[in-house]
Amino acid sequence: MSITFFIIVSVIKIVLVIFVLLTAVAYTVWLERKVVGRMQNRWGPTRVGPFGLLQPAADGIKFLFKEDLTPPHVYKPLYIAAPMLAVIFAITSIAVIPFGNTVTILGHEIPLQITDVNIGLLVVLGITSLGVYGVALSGWSSNSKYSLLGGLRASAQMVSYEIALGLSLVGVLILAGTFSLRGIVEAQAGHFGPWIPNWFIFKGGQIVAFFIYLTAAYAETNRIPFDLPEAETELVAGYHTEYSAMKFAMFFMAEYSNMITVACLASLLFLGGWSGPVFGPDILQAILPVFWFALRIFVFLFIYIWVRGTLPRFRYDQLMAFGWKFLLPVAIANLVITALVVALK
Amino acid sequence: MEEIPVSYYLVLSAILFACGVTGFLIKRNIITIFMSIELMLNGVNLSFVAFAARWHNLSGQVFVFFVMVVAAAEAAVGLAIIIAVFRTRETLNIDQVNLLKL
């Protein structure tokens, strides 16, 4: 493959992925309003377009044209940089996530992924672990007590739950023997027994790890029931209390694209990525894996919203105790048992 | 594949280390002094990795992990000490932390 062709393909892939990601973010917001509305016996957005489908566009225009207030006494450089940091780290982490098999276009094999690095999982973890700066700095630089409390809570919570999250993934890594996300998916191909697929949630008994990962990821993305950093009832809006217009929208985008990254990782690591029945003509064979992958992501996003509509919020000391005294020991136990089983085999 | 001399990396690491030592000496805020120590450790890590690449021996990279573990342990204990000092003295300026009793 010539270098120009490589660059052109890469640029096309990057533009496409960012476009799809941002659209998905916008429509996740719509889905959340709609589903939570139905759960609370309301309609959700209905006015803009059929079923309120144009609501995200209306919201986007509103965010763009609203007055961008900067409160006095904020620490300006960091106040402006914080939402950008949040959204940049949230979007960058999608770069190493594969969406499907390779497809052949014009005689070239093109992997459906921006780039495949052999430490892919570590790259995602590294970039998302930097995302805490956006939240912490916005809380500090806003010079408001609500924001500061939100920022403090967020940084303590994200650092604590990152440990349980990382440990829950080690079991999968032991079974797959690689950090490459594509390699991990390939390790889950096929099925055992009559029809049970080789997904790590079934094979190797990583189901405990799966639930630890999901719980810790809810805390990492500051979602209910762990949304203490932005708890409305006590902190107004937490770390983004002092933000308005586009800067506020950036925090929103960061939160939702983090949710999508979490859903991608969960399906790649535990649910076999894009595996699923593939049939039909060539074009369908290329599209179906991407569809199965998108379906898994949709299910995870729906569970996110479902949990939001169902569970109450933790108290902060309960949150910390849960993370350190329950999730972490269980994750370590899961790791030790997996390692023992693999070693004894 | 074109090569660049390994001494470039060593010079970069020396500059970072020197910046760390300078920060340790001229800064008056305990937290910044502590960050200067981290900067020195980072400079040393770079020279470890550079030597590992120069002599084709992975031990250099493994040593970086040990340095990181020590740095993490040191950061946890050091920041706890800083919090304890701040609680009793209400200052972060090391020139004002000069008495053994309150």
Next chain:
Amino acid sequence: MLHLVLFSVFGLICVAGAVNLLVQKHPINSALSLVVVMASLAVEYLLLGAEFVAAVQVIVYAGAIMVLFVFVIMLLNAGEEEHTSGSTVAWLLGIPGLLTGAVLICWAVLRYSGGGGVTIGALPGHPKDIAQLLFHEFLLPFEVTSILVLIAIMGAVVLAARPEAVQESKRES
């Protein structure tokens, strides 16, 4: 050419961050410039082929240790640095001494390191090879550091716990 360009760009960012750490008055600015130094050091590690070290550098240093620093700065509401008589002495003696020291080291390295070059990705540090070394040859140091970390955790908890809180938990138990 590519190697040299990448090395110099990120090396310059590194040095700029390190100098900014010294110049800035407010600790949070210093902390952020240190994060920049660490991130660009990760790129230098990647240039040398140490991919796993680079990833761990970002996750552990930038993602955990520096977040702790920022957290403590926020918690203690650390303000701008105060200028005292001690700092004048330190500036007068420290800067010239350090400049001579740094120049001497650089001169010695350039003069006596005996050449030897590295290419991009000179020594690929695959996680598997590093694990082999870490859990076979360096097993004893590895276990010793785990004990060190355990002691550090306990020390941090004892040091940072408020005396009243310790009293209360004793009364409860």
